[in-house]
Amino acid sequence: MGLRLRLGLRLGIVALTITLLSTSVLSDLLLSKVDRRVDLTSQIVRITSTLKVENAGFDLVSDVLLAFPELQARKLAYLTATLIEGKGKVKNAGVSLPIEVANPKGMPPALKIYSVSLPMALGQGNSLTLDVLAVYTHTLQPFPEKITQSDIQLVLFQDSAHYLSPYPAKVQSLSIKLPVDRIESYTKLENTKSHGSEIKYGPYENLPPFSYLPIVIHFEFNQPFAVSQDVVREIEISHWGCVQITEHYNIIHAGAKSKGEFSRLDYQARAHIRGASAFRHLVAKLPPSAHSIYYRDEIGNISTSNLWGDTKKKELLIEPRYPLFGGWRTAFTIGYGLPLQDFLFESVGKHFLNISFGPPINELVVNNLIVKVVLPEGSGDISISTPFPVKQGQETKISHLDVVGRPVVVLEKGNVVPEHNQYFQVYYRFNKLSMLREPFMLISGFFFLFVACTVYMHVDLSISKSSASYLAKLQWDEVRATIQQVESIINQLLEAHEKLEASLCDLSRTGDIQACKMARKTADMFLKEQSKELKTLFSFLQSSPSAAHIVSKVEDLVLRERELQERLIAKHTTVVDCYERKFASREIEARVAPLEQKIIALRKEVEDLLEYIDEI
């Protein structure tokens, strides 16, 4: 236990000696009352100091200096000072005052000085009250550094009991709030009180400038120690009505490292004792209008999450795949969409996006945050306004169907805490007509595809129009067309045959000889006509050379058909004759029978031939 603690103490003492050596008073300011409250309930340490500043000199003073030891200053993530107006109990939190790094002469080297510019110079004898909020990260040091699953996590916090300031302080007090009342040890000085989870130092009176009195508190700390190395937050604006946010996290439990076995059994059975230092989940506070929320990592969706919300807020409970013990890491991505009209506004011909800077997860420390704002393709004249200084850059991202790519504003900031979750603005010019570019591209793409198809279907791509094979092909096409015509005519003829037969049937039913004769006459006419046509087609076939191998078959077909036709007519005449002579049906059948047989045979032949030709 001892070594590190002692080391810390020694460092403090060194700092103290340095500060005590150089006690030059810069101005005649005086801190008539200093009240410091240290909040240690989360890994992010927030120190609120209420300073009552009094001008004891003669000159007007417009700057107040704040001093931080170099070590602390490096961990300082956020610093604001607000002027509190009004007296007594009625306090109004004023606007935050501008703060900048100052390097006044005569300061001890181990200190970093910030200067707060007051809105109006402080005259002689006047006083004002400042509220200074300093937020530190990585200040709680786990001790011991490695614990087993069943150990509780203890951390160290070091600070000074006296308020370090270049000005003398009349009265100052310090109160420290801890998450639980289990305190392993704390530096006991005069006027130290410990009450439950709160430790009070002071009040101390009449402290000289740069007084420093190191204290160390060693206490149990089981709050989530979630630190994210890198967070990439991508905000993509689509003028079609959506702001899509994607955030990539890379989280480590930065508390005491876990050593030895991890037993799921112990963790499940007695999670409060065995695994108190682990955290299961994080909570992200999303805007109430967030929709289509997802939570995944590189190997797929993470099913352990929960979402609830109402019209005022929406909370996403993010549970990593496994509980995070000290030193364990995980990585995931969350994403959600926001309606455009809530975040995009217009002013003097420019659009501007007004959206919060930091990630939405509670009490998360981000070592390096990169915010990328992806503007729509074709936007220009970009300018950014942020409430605190950030590193800016620009790049281009090529996304869905882009041609030149979308301009991306890249903002980078180290050491980000939830206090940085403030609104920032990106101004840009964008012509709404360019929204239609992508749909138009798609439409024209499909249009040209169809046009190309149509052209391809109608263009003759054969290389030579006079080559023998091409001519032969043309001829063959003609022959085929002719053969098809022949076929259709033959088919029609066959139909006519059927009609003749049908008329015979009618005859057998009704005995109407005249109608039957009429049918024969029309059929005869029709057959003759068709035969004539057939002849012309046939002569064409005979003349064309490429039809040579098929001509014989066609000829055969035509002849057979003719024969069939004759037989049919003969049969028809016979039957009608017989009816006229009122022969008995048996006799009719006897007379017709040979004809009938012939007809059936012929018909079969014709059909076979048709089939054969059809196959060609």
Next chain:
Amino acid sequence: MSTAGPEGANGATTLRNAFGGVLSFFILLLIGVLAFSIRLFSVIKYESVIHEFDPYFNYRVTQFLTKQGIYEFWNWFDDRTWYPLGRVIGGTVYPGLTLTAGTMWWILNSLNIPLSVETVCVFTAPIFSAFASWATYLLTKEAKGVGAGLTAAALLAMVPSYISRSVAGSYDNEAVAIFALIFTFYLYIKTLNTGSLFYATLNALAYFYMVCSWGGYTFIINLIPMHVLLCILTGRYSSRLYIAYAPLVVLGTLLAALVPVVGFNAVMTSEHFASFLVFIIIHVVALVYYIKGILTPRMFKAAVTLVVSVGLVVCCAVVAVLVALVASSPTKGWSGRSLSLLDPTYASKYIPIIASVSEHQPPTWPSYFMDINILAFLVPAGIIACFLPLSDASSFVVLYIVTSVYFSGVMVRLMLVLAPAACIISGIALSEAFTVFTRSIKFQLPGLSLGSQVESGDVTSSVAVAQNSSTAVARNDVAKAEKAQEASKTRPSKKNKKKEKDIVEKESVTPHSDRRHLILPMEASVISIFLLVLLGAFYVIHCVWAAAEAYSAPSIVLTSQSPDGGLHVFDDFREAYAWLRHNTDVDDKVASWWDYGYQTTAMANRTVIVDNNTWNNTHIATVGTAMSSPEKAAWEIFNSLDVKYILVVFGGLVGYPSDDINKFLWMVRIGGGVFPHIKEPDYLRDGQYRIDSQATPTMLNCLMYKLSYYRFVETDGQGFDRVRRTEIGKKHFKLSYFEEVFTTHHWMVRIYKLKPPKNRIRGKTKKLKSKGSSKRSVAGKRNPWN
């Protein structure tokens, strides 16, 4: 109609054809959409994620390809697997799938559509199943016409057997290989039908794609020669057959040898010899036909006797050389998997690694019903239909179904090859049936002559019925009405009826004659159509059920329905892999049974000892031996392999049956196959595998048992294993060489770390053990929270 001139008739036919063409185009489009969307259940019910084991490897390879480029990919030596041997991925992987997905990703990205590689991989299989159903259409169309083609395509789009391998996320070789298989067959048939060299070249290219995609290409290179041989034997040799076969063998073999994983195997293993033999035979036959053409019959006879005598000698010599070649290689030139195809008992006898994979087991009868459903009943009908009349194409289809039925009977996995064949045959059967029935109805409905004109043609009628049962119902209604009318009339004689039907002239395309033979009574046709539609509906329901319930689980995420209707998700695998990925050193080696190798490398990005590419039996046997050894011996084995973490899968707490304890006997067998001191009987009590108090001490002391059940008894006080449904045998024990570092939420994956070797204690090493134990007890006491 009869008065319309030839021109008009022609125009109407063209119009009808155009209408049919557009209709069948849209039907095909819809079939593609159906094939794609029925496979999306997994994405909707679970998430867009890669499934199972092998797909993870393919996904990882694709990631590498897209990041590093094609040349790096060919030269990729993977040092994150098979530690310390490594694996030459570029030369041992079938690159078709990876290159396909990589190309798709590249095209999309160059069009500035930034889809992730994962998304492309997840949706590759559904896209290719749409292609496969189109290829089925083409193949069946070549064999039996458009109607059969559309029906077969619709059947294939949702056949459960194929769905099981091609749901979204199932990014496996089979996903593209089935398309390649069918398409190659289509091009072969197309070449056979047209005799075009153009198609023959395409066929060789399609075969090349198939070789790139899947080891199952040997099926093609054996089936096509078989068909050629069949054609020759049945006297169907023609120049078209020659053009279809000879370029395929020459070009195909050359192209296949380009694929690194095949290389010289394309000419050196027995799987390919059949094609060369048939190649020789077809040349001999071609020569014979040629000589027959130029010689007189008498001379020809003399030549035959001469050639036969010489040929016999040559053949004998060739056969002798072949036999010698085959006999000189240890496995007789056949790879293990192929041998187990020829002799189903081969694997279980000689290669436990092949036998240990469940998909290499012979299927059970219910799995036929599950996987191809009603197709199993339609296949015989389809085979009969293929014989009426038998053409080159239909004989090929018959041969395809017969061989694939045999292969599917050997391995469950090859059910996948059967499915397209069954779909094609059933498509033919259904289409023929519908054609016959609808025609019968049409002929007996004179009033419908005009209306049916538009709908006539095999395409529209059969498909309209198959696709849309409502049409069928409507038609049935019409039919009934007509029937009633007819009944009220005087009953016409049969002859009369025939004539009426003939008057309903409606087709000028198909010949009259065979139509007359296939007329069924009206009532029978209507009822049959109704039953067929019912059968089809049953098939559709089964397929959708299978797609939604049976085959969509990604197997890395499990869900269970809680009694109150909620869904409980078991995401333990990814939990463990994510833990490994983020909380171990990047170069740590993780040992597990080989099933989890691919997933560990892909999801956890850690080096593994063995993985699902089971190329080195000895290495796997080493891991198997370690798992079946007592703690100390196992520690030594693992330590010598530089292993830092051991991952075991344990289902005893939640009842997940495919865990390592259930696979353990295979580890023993495989380990024992190489290291004889591991004997299977030592782990069995009276030939029974048990883990309760009756289990053998070897079993209770082996590493796998200890790692699985470490501190398990403390969960419920008894140590009741929910998978084996018994209380475990050895309940309270401590691990002295391993420590638990992570266990997932439902205990399904447990990760242990090898303890570092102990410091040597001065003096005798014999005391080490006792000292060590006393030390541990001290450590136990010191911890106040224990």
